[in-house]
Amino acid sequence: MKEPEKNAMVCNIVDWLRGVEERAALFYAEAAAAFAEDLEFSAFLSRLAKEEDDHFKLLNQAATQITQGAIADSCFWVDENLQQNAEAPFVRGRSLLKDNQLSKAALIGIIAEAEFSEWNDIFLYAIGTLRKCGREYQEAAAELDRHRLELEQFILSSPGGEALLAKTGRMHPVWTKCILIVEDEPAVANLIKALVSSHAEVVLAKDGAEGIARIRERYFDVIVSDVEMPKINGIDMYQQALTIDANLNKHFVFFTGTRKPQHHRFFQSENVIMLPKPTSLDRLRKAIKEVAESARPGTLN
Structure with a gap:
C-alpha cells in the first residue's frame, strides 16, 4: 500500500472510522428490529446502535476540525488489510441478516469479534490525538471504556460467552512475551x-x-x-x-x-x-x- 501524504494520514484514519461507525450503527439498528421479539436483546442492540451513531457524529465533527488544522500529524495510517479485517464481521452479519439466517448466538459472536477488534483501539487513538480540541473527546474515550465493559458483561452472561471473549484475545490471555x-x-x-x-x-x-x-x-x-x-x-x-x-x-x-x-x-x-x-x-x-x-x-x- 502506498504511504499517504503526511497531511492526509489523520484524514485516512478519521474517514475510515466514520465509515465503520456508520456501518456498525446501521447493522445494530437492523439487528434490533430483527430481534424485536426478544425485548432485552433488542434493547441492548438499540443502545449499541445509538452509541455507534454518536461516535459517527463525533467523527464528523473531528473531520471539520482537521480541515481547520486543529489536529497534529498522525504517526500511523490504517492498512487496507486491517480495514478489511475490522469491517468483515459487519459485512458477514449484514449478509446473514439479509438472508434471514442470523441466529442470536451468531450475532453475539459477531459483536464480540467486531467490538474487541483493533477498530475500537484505533478509535481511541484518534480520539486521543483530538483530546486538546474539546472535552467531548475526553468524554468519548471514557464512554468507550463503559461501552466495552457493558459488552463484556453481556457476552459473559450469554452461553459460551467466556469462550467467545477468550477467542478475541481480550480475556485471560496467556502471556508468552x-x-x-x-x-x-x-x-x-x-x-x-x-x-x-x-x-x-x-x-x-x-x-x-x-x-x-x-x-x-x-x-x-x-x-x-x-x-x-x-x-x-x-x-x-x-x-x-x-x-x-x-x-x-x-x-x-x-x-x-x-x-x-x-x-x-x-x-x-x-x-x-x-x-x-x-x-x-x-x-x-x-x-x-x-x-x-x-x-x-x-x-x-
Whole structure:
C-alpha cells in the first residue's frame, strides 16, 4: 500500500472510522428490529446502535476540525488489510441478516469479534490525538471504556460467552512475551500497546529514564522506543541498556520521527530496526513480531 501524504494520514484514519461507525450503527439498528421479539436483546442492540451513531457524529465533527488544522500529524495510517479485517464481521452479519439466517448466538459472536477488534483501539487513538480540541473527546474515550465493559458483561452472561471473549484475545490471555514501549506521547503508546497486548504483557515508560529503570528491573523480549524524549533520549537509553545486557541490541525496535542524520547513521551502524513516523500499523506489528520471535522461542500472533 502506498504511504499517504503526511497531511492526509489523520484524514485516512478519521474517514475510515466514520465509515465503520456508520456501518456498525446501521447493522445494530437492523439487528434490533430483527430481534424485536426478544425485548432485552433488542434493547441492548438499540443502545449499541445509538452509541455507534454518536461516535459517527463525533467523527464528523473531528473531520471539520482537521480541515481547520486543529489536529497534529498522525504517526500511523490504517492498512487496507486491517480495514478489511475490522469491517468483515459487519459485512458477514449484514449478509446473514439479509438472508434471514442470523441466529442470536451468531450475532453475539459477531459483536464480540467486531467490538474487541483493533477498530475500537484505533478509535481511541484518534480520539486521543483530538483530546486538546474539546472535552467531548475526553468524554468519548471514557464512554468507550463503559461501552466495552457493558459488552463484556453481556457476552459473559450469554452461553459460551467466556469462550467467545477468550477467542478475541481480550480475556485471560496467556502471556508468552513481555514488551516495553518507551514513548512520550500517550496516544501513540496506547495504540502500540493495543496492537500487541492480546498476546503479550506490555509495560509503558514515558521517557528514556523510566525505560532504563524498567530494563534494570526485568527482561523484555521487545523494546519499542522513540528517540527524541525528555530526560534520556532513546539512543542514550539503548546504549545504557547494553551495559545491562549486551544482547539487548537484538530486542530493540526504534519507532521515531527523527530526521537527524547522526541518528540514522547510528541505526545503520548498530544494525537495529528503525521504523519512521509515520508508518503503517501492519508494518509496525510485523516488526515487533519479528523481534519477539527471534528473541527467544515462542510466537506472537
